Each structure stands twice: as structure tokens, then as C-alpha cells.
Amino acid sequence: MKLKILTMTMVATPWLLGAHTAHVHGVGELNIAVESSRIVLAFESPSESIYGFESEAKTAKQKKIKDEKLTILKTDMGKIFQIDADLKCDWKVEKVGVVQEGEVGHQNVRAEWIATCEKSPMGRSLKIDFGSSFSRLKSLKVNVLKDSGQKSTTLKSATGEIKF
Numbered sequence: 096m097k098l099k100i101l102t103m104t105m106v107a108t109p110w111l112l113g114a115h116t117a118h119v120h121g122v123g124e125l126n127i128a129v130e131s132s133r134i135v136l137a138f139e140s141p142s143e144s145i146y147g148f149e150s151e152a153k154t155a156k157q158k159k160i161k162d163e164k165l166t167i168l169k170t171d172m173g174k175i176f177q178i179d180a181d182l183k184c185d186w187k188v189e190k191v192g193v194v195q196e197g198e199v200g201h202q203n204v205r206a207e208w209i210a211t212c213e214k215s216p217m218g219r220s221l222k223i224d225f226g227s228s229f230s231r232l233k234s235l236k237v238n239v240l241k242d243s244g245q246k247s248t249t250l251k252s253a254t255g256e257i258k259f
């Protein structure tokens with residue numbers, strides 16, 4: 096049931112992870128909804144853990160690193176996510192942005208992707224590797240939502256493998 100709500104929300108509202116509350120540097124969260132031929136992924140993390148600061152980029156160096164790191168999320172999902180090639184999944188970024196967190200001076204990065212696959216991803220594994228690109232991210236809580244229910248796992252260094 097939760098899966099259906101999540102999918103509908105995708106169409107109507109800007110962000111999947113609006114209710115995300117904790118803001119702990121080094122800790123991110125990834126919601127994954129798995130359907131018959133689609134995988135919908137919504138990621139949120141403190142900006143500090145993505146590009147090292149949580150203010151407007153002031154110096155040229157800050158602008159460069161912020162741009163580089165957000166570009167990985169926007170266009171280079173293949174560095175982060177890998178699934179069996181025979182599924183022929185087509186990955187698209189839905190949205191990547193920076194939002195203000197509750198406390199002044201804190202910001203989060205949010206990103207959403209959709210993979211549309213020719214074969215069902217059920218029973219397959221998704222390799223997740225935020226660690227290689229985002230070394231400040233020490234831990235990632237992954238919530239997998241399927242028709243059969245939800246399960247959560249925490250990946251050390253935001254890197255590991257999830258079975259659908």
C-alpha cells in the first residue's frame with residue numbers, strides 16, 4: 096500500500112522524502128520503491144556529506160566542488176547504481192536539489208531517479224556505491240518498498256548491495 100502512495104506522490108508533488116526528519120552529518124537515507132518494471136529511488140543527505148559545506152558556495156573552489164558532486168547525482172547515476180545489464184534498465188534523473196533543513200545553517204541534498212526496465216527487477220540485486228564519490232557519507236539507511244512489504248538496511252560507507 097505504501098508503495099502505491101509513494102508512486103502517486105511522485106507525479107503530484109515535488110519530493111518523495113518530505114517527511115525525512117533527522118539531519119545527521121555523514122548519514123543519508125535512500126527510499127527505493129520496486130515495481131514490476133520500475134525502480135523509483137529517492138535520496139536525501141546533509142549537504143555537508145555530499146560536497147562539504149551547507150551554505151551558498153562562495154569561493155570558486157566551493158562552486159567547483161558543489162557543481163562536480165551534484166553533477167554526479169544529476170547525470171552520472173551509473174557511478175552510484177549498478178544492476179544486471181540483462182534487465183536493460185533505462186535510468187533517468189527526476190530531480191536534484193538543495194533544500195533548507197530545520198535549523199538555520201543546515202541544508203540537505205535531495206535526489207530522485209527512476210529506472211525503467213525491460214525485465215522485472217524482483218529477485219535481483221542493486222549495487223549501491225555512494226562511497227566512491229561521496230567519502231563524507233559514512234552510512235546510508237536504505238528502505239526498500241515492495242508490494243510484499245518494506246525492509247530497511249544500513250550500508251556502511253553508503254556502499255553495498257540490496258536484494259529486491
Ligand SMILES: [Zn+2]
Nearest residue numbers: 141149201202
Ligand atoms: Zn548540517
